[in-house]
Amino acid sequence: MHEDFHFKQFVVKQDRCAMKVGTDGVLLGAWVQTGKAKKILDIGTGTGLIALMLAQKSAAQIDAIEIDRDAYEQAKENFENSRWASRLHVFHKPLQQYAFLPIEKYDLIISNPPFFSDAYKAPSEARNVARHTDHTLSFDDLIDGVKKLLQPRGKLFVILPSKEGGCFIELAAKKNLFVHRLTRVKTKIDKHEKRLLIEMGFERMPVSENDFVIQEEDLSFTKEYIELTKDFYLGLKADVRGLGDEVIR
Numbered sequence: 001m002h003e004d005f006h007f008k009q010f011v012v013k014q015d016r017c018a019m020k021v022g023t024d025g026v027l028l029g030a031w032v033q034t035g036k037a038k039k040i041l042d043i044g045t046g047t048g049l050i051a052l053m054l055a056q057k058s059a060a061q062i063d064a065i066e067i068d069r070d071a072y073e074q075a076k077e078n079f080e081n082s083r084w085a086s087r088l089h090v091f092h093k094p095l096q097q098y099a100f101l102p103i104e105k106y107d108l109i110i111s112n113p114p115f116f117s118d119a120y121k122a123p124s125e126a127r128n129v130a131r132h133t134d135h136t137l138s139f140d141d142l143i144d145g146v147k148k149l150l151q152p153r154g155k156l157f158v159i160l161p162s163k164e165g166g167c168f169i170e171l172a173a174k175k176n177l178f179v180h181r182l183t184r185v186k187t188k189i190d191k192h193e194k195r196l197l198i199e200m201g202f203e204r205m206p207v208s209e210n211d212f213v214i215q216e217e218d219l220s221f222t223k224e225y226i227e228l229t230k231d232f233y234l235g236l237k238a239d240v241r242g243l244g245d246e247v248i249r
Helices: 023-031 049-057 069-080 125-131 139-149 162-174 223-229
Strands: 039-043 061-065 088-091 106-111 150-161 178-186 195-201 208-213
Touching: 023 049, 023 150, 023 195, 023 223, 039 049, 039 139, 049 061, 049 069, 049 088, 049 106, 069 088, 106 139, 139 150, 139 162, 150 162, 162 178, 162 195, 208 223
Parallel strands: 039 061, 039 106, 061 088, 106 150, 178 208
Antiparallel strands: 150 195, 178 195
């Protein structure tokens, strides 16, 4: 039984979702700069966590899509129970279908996509669908869908492990979607980066790059991590076990 996850301004129920609240989603939701975006799409919303975070930090209308029936139902419940219910909408459709609907394009698209294309697979089929690109949503499909749905000056935001992120960046560039901002996430200062936070757009420009560290050597959180997430977490515990099941290691 997984308990509800309480943030400052909303609650995420997650008992029906294969992928629980975790560091990746919180990092991405906090890192995104929404600017003046009026229309946002969250691809593979899961519990609805990132969409809820963006609803808190913007005035945008936010659509979300999710292929897993249980996760879709849970995201719908989480949206309806939030203070932004009128601005949040979730659809039970794969991106490959959703991209061809006659809808207005988005100013901002965000995704914490499936990423382990060749890694060990978990026993849970639902969890595999959420994590593995060979089940439902390849990087090709994601990029092609984004190209159909994103405004010419719009932005795409994703988080990926460093290896898969590098592959994604190369593939996207071949399809004329380019990196604008890149943050390399490390668990500690002396570790290799474990995740890449990536902002992309159709315009080619110099890349703004930086490193981001989550923990100090004593396992306390860094000032930069606390600053990034302060509007969302009720409080940060002394180690990453307080962040949910999907912890960056």
